[in-house]
Amino acid sequence: MGVGEFDSSVQYDFKVDLGASLSMASTNVLSVPVLVFLLGVISVRLKADLRLPDPVYQATAIYLLFAIGLKGGVALRASEPADVLLPIVVAVALGIVIPIAVFLVLKWVTRLNAIDRGAMAAHYGSTSLVTFTAALVFLDALDVSYEGFMPTLLTVLEIPGIVVGLLLAKRYASTRSRVEDATSRDWVAGDSVSRDWIREVVLGKSVLILFGGLVIGFLTGVQGYEQVEPFFGGLFTGVLALFLLEMGVLAGRRLSDIRTAGPGLIIFAIVFPVFAGTLGIISGYLAGLSMGGAMILGVLCASASYIAAPAAVRLALPEANPGITLTSSLGITFPFNLIVGIPIYYLVAQALESWFL
Amino acid sequence: MGVGEFDSSVQYDFKVDLGASLSMASTNVLSVPVLVFLLGVISVRLKADLRLPDPVYQATAIYLLFAIGLKGGVALRASEPADVLLPIVVAVALGIVIPIAVFLVLKWVTRLNAIDRGAMAAHYGSTSLVTFTAALVFLDALDVSYEGFMPTLLTVLEIPGIVVGLLLAKRYASTRSRVEDATSRDWVAGDSVSRDWIREVVLGKSVLILFGGLVIGFLTGVQGYEQVEPFFGGLFTGVLALFLLEMGVLAGRRLSDIRTAGPGLIIFAIVFPVFAGTLGIISGYLAGLSMGGAMILGVLCASASYIAAPAAVRLALPEANPGITLTSSLGITFPFNLIVGIPIYYLVAQALESWFL
Amino acid sequence: MGVGEFDSSVQYDFKVDLGASLSMASTNVLSVPVLVFLLGVISVRLKADLRLPDPVYQATAIYLLFAIGLKGGVALRASEPADVLLPIVVAVALGIVIPIAVFLVLKWVTRLNAIDRGAMAAHYGSTSLVTFTAALVFLDALDVSYEGFMPTLLTVLEIPGIVVGLLLAKRYASTRSRVEDATSRDWVAGDSVSRDWIREVVLGKSVLILFGGLVIGFLTGVQGYEQVEPFFGGLFTGVLALFLLEMGVLAGRRLSDIRTAGPGLIIFAIVFPVFAGTLGIISGYLAGLSMGGAMILGVLCASASYIAAPAAVRLALPEANPGITLTSSLGITFPFNLIVGIPIYYLVAQALESWFL
Amino acid sequence: MHEIDLLTIVTESILKERLIADLKIAGATGWTLSAAQGEGPRNRRVSEVEGGNIRVEILADPVTIARIWDMLKDSYFSNYAVAAWQSTVQVSRADRYLGNESQG
Amino acid sequence: MHEIDLLTIVTESILKERLIADLKIAGATGWTLSAAQGEGPRNRRVSEVEGGNIRVEILADPVTIARIWDMLKDSYFSNYAVAAWQSTVQVSRADRYLGNESQG
Amino acid sequence: MHEIDLLTIVTESILKERLIADLKIAGATGWTLSAAQGEGPRNRRVSEVEGGNIRVEILADPVTIARIWDMLKDSYFSNYAVAAWQSTVQVSRADRYLGNESQG
Numbered sequence A, B, C: 001m002g003v004g005e006f007d008s009s010v011q012y013d014f015k016v017d018l019g020a021s022l023s024m025a026s027t028n029v030l031s032v033p034v035l036v037f038l039l040g041v042i043s044v045r046l047k048a049d050l051r052l053p054d055p056v057y058q059a060t061a062i063y064l065l066f067a068i069g070l071k072g073g074v075a076l077r078a079s080e081p082a083d084v085l086l087p088i089v090v091a092v093a094l095g096i097v098i099p100i101a102v103f104l105v106l107k108w109v110t111r112l113n114a115i116d117r118g119a120m121a122a123h124y125g126s127t128s129l130v131t132f133t134a135a136l137v138f139l140d141a142l143d144v145s146y147e148g149f150m151p152t153l154l155t156v157l158e159i160p161g162i163v164v165g166l167l168l169a170k171r172y173a174s175t176r177s178r179v180e181d182a183t184s185r186d187w188v189a190g191d192s193v194s195r196d197w198i199r200e201v202v203l204g205k206s207v208l209i210l211f212g213g214l215v216i217g218f219l220t221g222v223q224g225y226e227q228v229e230p231f232f233g234g235l236f237t238g239v240l241a242l243f244l245l246e247m248g249v250l251a252g253r254r255l256s257d258i259r260t261a262g263p264g265l266i267i268f269a270i271v272f273p274v275f276a277g278t279l280g281i282i283s284g285y286l287a288g289l290s291m292g293g294a295m296i297l298g299v300l301c302a303s304a305s306y307i308a309a310p311a312a313v314r315l316a317l318p319e320a321n322p323g324i325t326l327t328s329s330l331g332i333t334f335p336f337n338l339i340v341g342i343p344i345y346y347l348v349a350q351a352l353e354s355w356f357l
Numbered sequence D, E, F: 001m002h003e004i005d006l007l008t009i010v011t012e013s014i015l016k017e018r019l020i021a022d023l024k025i026a027g028a029t030g031w032t033l034s035a036a037q038g039e040g041p042r043n044r045r046v047s048e049v050e051g052g053n054i055r056v057e058i059l060a061d062p063v064t065i066a067r068i069w070d071m072l073k074d075s076y077f078s079n080y081a082v083a084a085w086q087s088t089v090q091v092s093r094a095d096r097y098l099g100n101e102s103q104g
């Protein structure tokens, strides 16, 4: 077989990959949840916000968190402890490294002050349940398998990033308060709440539900899960779609703020996830995860929190500007990940697979 | 074979039909959704209104609209464009003709002023999602097939009737304002909102969700639908039942107003739907629909809106008396259609079938 | 075969029973609904109450009541009237006897006044839907059959206990009002509402939904039920789990009040259910129920109401202290029944089976 | 603009139907109700299970408001969790809020 | 502490978007809205189907409040179910509630 | 009837637990809370994601109310979206709304 033949064969393979990639990207974009998200965004443009009633939206969030945890717990029980340990350690490490990277990179590409950079670090150091879930739905649609204990990594990655981000901001804040006096009154309040924020973050409701679901799934096992499968399993993708209607509205409202965000922040909100996602995929392979699992860890690293982190930051770091962090995480990074990021991380995971597995 | 034998054979066939008709009527009345509707009505009589909490009711409406649209979109994609075009054109025509008929007929049988007749035209020119849905459930229970793109016709018929009804009322209103001066101050307000009402009607939330579902179903196709089928498909009839509990309460509250409505309005609210339904069935056959499809188009014509139209009329035509329109559409026509209308339209469609198919 | 051998064989059987009992108890404790209840309790301890939004919680209650009624009605239709009659009569008798027993026993073990004892009688004379449902889920998990018409007994037992309890308290109240004058002003109000309370109790919303579901199930039959089975059947255990999250929070909030309840009340709240449950099981066998059915009747007798009864008592007997009744029924008896009571009643039913069947 | 009294009543949600009926008996021509939560010195409520408090506002003439206060004192204060306060506000169409009895 | 006017408007929930737009046109710098139910002498509403009433509070200077009253009289009172009342309250940062026009 | 102060605070719903704790520290014996939405001049809120505003009413003696105002100025105004206003109302059982400290 000559070089020419080999080349053309490669080319041929490449064509197939391109076709496969396109069909895969369209599987993602044309899935009901992603299309519903776009419907939500469009409804904001048409000034007819298709929001769910608040209590239903909150119940939907509880459902998704608990269902993800429950399934993860059932799968965790079926896993070998040895297989789970290294990924958990790696996830904790990523939860510390990523927010520090955010804090440093933002100093370089934007003019944000340390408090806002710490707030951003808290958001990007934590994870997005919905992005994670959409990636699972995506892999399921492609029939690609992944480790069942991925929700464990979601739970593990939720907290450390927020704590590290807040600590980075607080370190600066305490320095400043010694220098400036005009704002000292604020810092009294800042101090008086300091006892609360670690508790608030670690024992937030979303973490409790997710973690509670994980433990309950672990305890009840496959047998107990079967009784509730039609509710927590069968309905999952449909409920996710409904939830994404609301997320689309919330993201759509942020779209008009993007112009004011400045080019540095926009570039960051798109490029950093790809960087963090690739880091997550490589770490996943090093931790022994399958291709699907590594991709999901990449998605966790690439995604930014817009529920747990904003709440924690608002309470513990009220001086931070939520306009900046929410526009970036909810207005740019979330839609990017949902629509093009997920297929990209899948391609990256595929491309890197041969290096590791 | 003599005449007598022929006669008796006809009689025999007729007996079978009667039995079949009765069993069909009881299939309808004894279905869970219809019984739940009656439970809602009765609960009002017992002064213990079994209403769903408002946010849940609203979420249920979103679910029903979206699920209907979604299934319609999936089916639309599987349809030949040529098969769909004529029914759409016919539906638009019905959406213009019916409200004009309402406006004229009401002048003849009631003493309503032009504004209230325009409001009635808007209600009866539009459609009722729940009546439509109950008819689908009815046909499914009888295993009678219908065109999958019927939700497209529901979407098409939702708007024109409202616009035509409002235009009829507005035409009178502008005439009047030139004559009478005492009410001129009101018309300032009437004018200042005139820019809004077409937008309000065309881009109302219910239309957007229904139409959004249709487009999403079309784009995602059977493959994408499968992922959300347990939620948007499997649960559909059950959620409809829950929704009808609330509809029963709302209709039950209107029942006591019927006495005040006057005989003309009561007769109209029962006879007009049968007339419009028959018109719809005939038009459906002429447009090439199957028996099931023609019956559904009849149901769409026979049903009166009590969500989209009341909201649009309240904003665009505040002088209209909602007591009249809601009592008629929600208190009389809706229960009539749900309980006896649906079997009647089915019988009419069956009876006319041999003329057309 | 000698005595020794017989003995050892008994011992052997006993060992098997113990193992089976333990596995059965763990089936109960490790079921998702019970674990979710514990998650709710723990969340209160962690000061992060995992409550559902109010409207969703209310809708969930409507769903559970209606679904239970519906299934019961479908099953009732398939039952022989003769088989159902005796259990109904027995249930009514239990609904009268149990609250009287509560009233008398409490006089003996506590220092509660007659009004609070009447309130307690109303609570323990009525039933708990969730305890009942959890028992059904438990039996389903063990593949133990029971009569399908058990929801009929639930409905029958809901009301009489409340009425008897209130009558006992009222009898005392009217005596007192003739003696004491200082409180006479209150009794005017007490009298002015007296016309309402029977109506409030008998036509309460929860009774209406449960009873409505029963009638609808009976009318629609298996055929009608099939259309809504995915919603009202398939999702049932999952929705129950969600509901128990809220129940766990409500019970958890009561836990801190237990200390103040006094030893007499605590002992009563645990021992009386076992007594009433055993009475119910025996009565069930005497009424001709199967082992599963007798156990469920026992659960109905053992359980205390914390929705219908508190509402009725608050309106009809405002002088009663809800702190006492809710702490006892929701804070002690409900968790006791859910976690250890259900397996106990099952063991009791098994132990007594040979005496009756 | 005319002066009129505004009475706000916060109480257990379970009393909704009864309170509204009593307001009408006392002569109120209207009311506005919102859902609420709360804590107070008594804090002995079953509403925890039933969905919190209701917050009801009534615009009426002083005679009607006084009658409502009496009704609250007679039938609500001793047995139920209630907070109530009154102020004077200005409205433009005062006759809407005046019952027939007190209009003479 | 400074004196400022507080206007409370209760009306049909379907008017939410329109009312908020009109408040801004009238010069209000803010508003607070809660869901409500109610009954009144007119009681002719479609909102029964649409989810009840809204209760909107507006803090503003007397000029702005007067403009809102005019707006209500012109466009709302005749056609819609509305109750509105006004009182004077005290705030600590009055400038937040004053529009540009009336600050001169 | 007795005079008492009524303070209304509208703020971000995320602050619910913290605000209630702070009210108790300041000496309030009770509070009533409703869900609300709103817009104001600052309008910088995360609550959009978290479910809007809360509207809290506190009946208390002037000393306690003044303490709450101080608390708001120190810890809330600078960092959070807050509107607050105060008026004087009449209640029938004033002692219910007075803390121990100020009753002397």
Ligand SMILES: Nc1ncnc2c1ncn2[C@@H]1O[C@H](COP(=O)(O)O)[C@@H](O)[C@H]1O
Pocket (backbone or CB within 6 Å): D010, D011, D037, D038, D039, D040, D041, D042, D043, D044, D053, D080, D081, D082, D083, F028, F029, F030, F031, F032, F033, F057, F058, F059, F060, F096, F097
């Ligand atoms: N000082 C107060 N300020 C505002 N609302 C109060 C106050 N005290 C009581 N309330 C309200 O009145 C309800 C009943 O109070 P209580 O009777 O003390 O349980 C509480 O749940 C609160 O909503």
Ligand SMILES: Nc1ncnc2c1ncn2[C@@H]1O[C@H](COP(=O)(O)O)[C@@H](O)[C@H]1O
Pocket (backbone or CB within 6 Å): D028, D029, D030, D031, D032, D033, D057, D058, D059, D060, D096, D097, E010, E011, E037, E038, E039, E040, E041, E042, E043, E044, E053, E080, E081, E082, E083
């Ligand atoms: N006297 C009143 N007191 C308190 N609220 C009222 C009163 N009258 C009317 N309302 C409110 O204003 C709304 C509209 O009243 P109406 O225009 O009479 O239907 C009612 O639904 C109530 O919420």
Ligand SMILES: Nc1ncnc2c1ncn2[C@@H]1O[C@H](COP(=O)(O)O)[C@@H](O)[C@H]1O
Pocket (backbone or CB within 6 Å): E028, E029, E030, E031, E032, E033, E057, E058, E059, E060, E096, E097, F010, F011, F037, F038, F039, F040, F041, F042, F043, F044, F053, F080, F081, F082, F083
């Ligand atoms: N002029 C106003 N009238 C009524 N409520 C206001 C006003 N200004 C602000 N608010 C309320 O206070 C909240 C916080 O305002 P802000 O701090 O300006 O975002 C808003 O969301 C409104 O609910």
Ligand code: NA
Pocket (backbone or CB within 6 Å): A098, A123, A124, A125, A126, A127, A128, A300, A301, A302, A303, A304, A305
């Ligand atoms: Na991340």
Ligand code: NA
Pocket (backbone or CB within 6 Å): B098, B123, B124, B125, B126, B127, B128, B300, B301, B302, B303, B304, B305
């Ligand atoms: Na129609």
Ligand code: NA
Pocket (backbone or CB within 6 Å): C098, C123, C124, C125, C126, C127, C128, C300, C301, C302, C303, C304, C305
């Ligand atoms: Na019982």
